[in-house]
Amino acid sequence: MTRFFQFIGDLTLFGSQAVARFFKPPFELHEIWSQIAEAGSRSFPLVAASGFALGVVMTLHTRSTLVMFGAGAMIPRVQSLAFFIEIGPLVAGLLVAGRVGAGIGAVLANMRATEQIDAIEALSIDSFKLLVVPRIVACVIALPLLTVFMDFSGLIGGFCSEYALSHLSLRLYVTRAFTDLQWSNFVPPTLKTSVFGFIIGTVSAFFGFTTNEGADGVGRAATNSVVISSLVIILADVILVKLIFLVFPENAI
Amino acid sequence: MNETNKFAVVLDHVSKSFGNRQVLCDLSLSVTPGQALCILGRSGTGKSVTLKLMIALLRPDAGQIRIAGNNIAELEGEQLSHVRRKMGFLFQSAALFDSLTLHDNLALPLHRLTNKSKPEIEEAVDRVLGQVGLASDKNKMPVELSGGMKKRAGLARALVLEPELLLVDEPSSGLDRITSSEIDDLLLEQKTREKTTMVIVTHDARGARRVGDRFAVLDEGHLLAFGTIEELDQHGNTIVRKLIAE
Numbered sequence: 001m002t003r004f005f006q007f008i009g010d011l012t013l014f015g016s017q018a019v020a021r022f023f024k025p026p027f028e029l030h031e032i033w034s035q036i037a038e039a040g041s042r043s044f045p046l047v048a049a050s051g052f053a054l055g056v057v058m059t060l061h062t063r064s065t066l067v068m069f070g071a072g073a074m075i076p077r078v079q080s081l082a083f084f085i086e087i088g089p090l091v092a093g094l095l096v097a098g099r100v101g102a103g104i105g106a107v108l109a110n111m112r113a114t115e116q117i118d119a120i121e122a123l124s125i126d127s128f129k130l131l132v133v134p135r136i137v138a139c140v141i142a143l144p145l146l147t148v149f150m151d152f153s154g155l156i157g158g159f160c161s162e163y164a165l166s167h168l169s170l171r172l173y174v175t176r177a178f179t180d181l182q183w184s185n186f187v188p189p190t191l192k193t194s195v196f197g198f199i200i201g202t203v204s205a206f207f208g209f210t211t212n213e214g215a216d217g218v219g220r221a222a223t224n225s226v227v228i229s230s231l232v233i234i235l236a237d238v239i240l241v242k243l244i245f246l247v248f249p250e251n252a253i
Numbered sequence: 254m255n256e257t258n259k260f261a262v263v264l265d266h267v268s269k270s271f272g273n274r275q276v277l278c279d280l281s282l283s284v285t286p287g288q289a290l291c292i293l294g295r296s297g298t299g300k301s302v303t304l305k306l307m308i309a310l311l312r313p314d315a316g317q318i319r320i321a322g323n324n325i326a327e328l329e330g331e332q333l334s335h336v337r338r339k340m341g342f343l344f345q346s347a348a349l350f351d352s353l354t355l356h357d358n359l360a361l362p363l364h365r366l367t368n369k370s371k372p373e374i375e376e377a378v379d380r381v382l383g384q385v386g387l388a389s390d391k392n393k394m395p396v397e398l399s400g401g402m403k404k405r406a407g408l409a410r411a412l413v414l415e416p417e418l419l420l421v422d423e424p425s426s427g428l429d430r431i432t433s434s435e436i437d438d439l440l441l442e443q444k445t446r447e448k449t450t451m452v453i454v455t456h457d458a459r460g461a462r463r464v465g466d467r468f469a470v471l472d473e474g475h476l477l478a479f480g481t482i483e484e485l486d487q488h489g490n491t492i493v494r495k496l497i498a499e
Contacts, residue, residue, distance in 0.1 A: 026365075111350075114346055114348060114351070115344045115345075115346055115348040116348050116349075116350055116351070118305070118310050118344070118348065119342070119344055119348035119349075119350070119410075120350075121310060121337075122308050122310065122337065122340070122341075122342040122344075123337070123361075123362045123366070123410075123414070124333075124334040124335075124337035124338045124362075124366060125361075125362065125365055125366070
């Protein structure tokens with residue numbers, strides 16, 4: 001139990017340090033940009049393909065039930081609401097935790113094991129500022145963008161599935177999907193993924209940066225990054241959804 | 254001249270433990286500016302830990318480590334950075350940044366820590382790579398380099414900021430005799446030409462005899478012997494004589 005609380009304390013301190021150091025020069029813009037490119041561009045195919053497949057599957061599942069109740073026309077609306085409000089943000093968060101989180105954990109742990117982080121410090125360069133802060137910032141920025149791609153890939157998948165089954169036109173699908181969709185259904189859930197990004201970046205960088213187990217630590221850091229990030233994302237989602245309901249009560253209905 | 258001025262190194266009753274394991278016990282030694290100290294000892298006797306303490310990658314449990322008069326163990330932030338900028342460190346594994354080319358490995362500290370223009374940085378990188386015989390390999394990634402080339406590249410990166418104190422961890426480990434002799438030549442040249450103060454951790458008595466001015470022998474965290482090669486050749490302890498024997 002003591003170890004658990006120590007871990008929570010260390011992780012919180014690590015995250016707070018990252019926030020504090022972000023606002024101090026040098027701002028590492030070049031490094032942040034390259035990390036966004038790394039996290040964003042390499043995750044894009046995974047996110048787009050998963051979103052498309054989920055869109056197809058969701059339509060297949062919801063169709064039979066909605067048609068049974070004579071509500072087949074609501075399929076696009078259900079699809080868009082489900083993706084924009086919850087499926088897109090959460091699944092994008094979990095996918096990025098797997099793809100990017102594991103990468104950050106493994107890369108930093110490998111740099112620690114091969115003394116590259118010590119070498120950066122020995123050159124009197126702030127290794128935390130150079131390696132940790134840009135990765136966290138990149139996750140915070142990249143995840144909302146990837147979530148938008150996830151949402152629209154899901155809608156495209158849903159449309160393809162619906163078109164194959166009922167030959168519904170694209171224009172009608174889009175009209176039905178976006179009727180009654182409020183900005184509050186789209187903006188807060190998308191922005192909450194920045195928090196997911198912060199969690200992924202912080203947890204993964206923490207495991208990678210603080211490991212001292214040599215080569216064994218690399219695999220462990222990658223695994224822990226994914227498992228703990230995913231778990232914290234799901235727990236944070238509960239809190240964030242409640243917060244969104246507090247600020248936008250109409251979303252709770 | 255005050256011994257603690259310039260880039261003299263003084264370790265004063267330094268101890269370091271990891272958990273229950275005491276790695277260094279009450280270690281005291283010093284290096285005068287422009288001289289090379291070679292630290293010899295069996296594996297796991299705290300030689301590399303001593304080097305990492307000198308550049309504050311580790312902090313001692315007790316004692317002082319004075320680099321150019323500053324107790325580096327107590328420095329933080331900008332003050333520590335200021336002292337480290339005058340130091341170079343060649344790691345045992347070379348520790349090249351594996352996502353950067355050889356050129357970028359050397360250019361990184363110049364970009365970040367100096368006001369040099371791009372052409373000046375190019376000139377400095379080319380010059381140092383030329384000194385270590387890697388001028389034609391500057392666009393290679395570390396993974397494309399042999400063990401000896403990595404060591405030379407690590408040395409080039411340690412020298413690119415023109416350090417006054419060079420810390421070298423096992424320059425000959427994993428290298429054949431000819432290649433390790435080439436590394437020794439480079440260290441010797443640096444010491445002779447630039448008057449760089451050096452602390453070299455090594456198992457290679459032959460190389461140590463070529464480069465070193467003074468020698469320290471560690472065993473189980475204790476300083477067994479400290480002096481010139483002539484003094485150590487006459488030392489009463491068998492371990493000391495075995496370690497410095499060619």
